[in-house]
Amino acid sequence: MATAARTAKTRTNRARSNCEVDSLDALAAQAPAEAIELPLAALRRTIERDGWSFVGGRLLEFEGNHNDTLIYARLASR
Structure with a gap:
């Protein structure tokens, strides 16, 4: 059981290391409100409908297709 808990914690920490922010509000603060709303x-x-938890995320600039921005969100089941 301790090994499974350690593995889950390692996965969560690894997921967070790929993210710049750890809340949706912080993610929203990275872009103009009208673009991210x-x-x-x-x-x-x-997230609310399907029972997910927001672990982390970031905005990635996507060059090319009309300068779209990619939203990277790491979610975990509750």
Whole structure:
């Protein structure tokens, strides 16, 4: 049992190390409100509806296709 708990903790720590922020509010602060409002609202609905927890995330600039921004969100089941 201790090994399984250690493995889960290691996975969570590794997931967090790939993320710049650990809350949706901090993620929202990284972009202009009008650009991030709708995508984050959809993400919040998905998290609440399906029982996920937000572990971390970041915004990645996506060059090329109309300068879209990619939202990277790490979620964990509750």
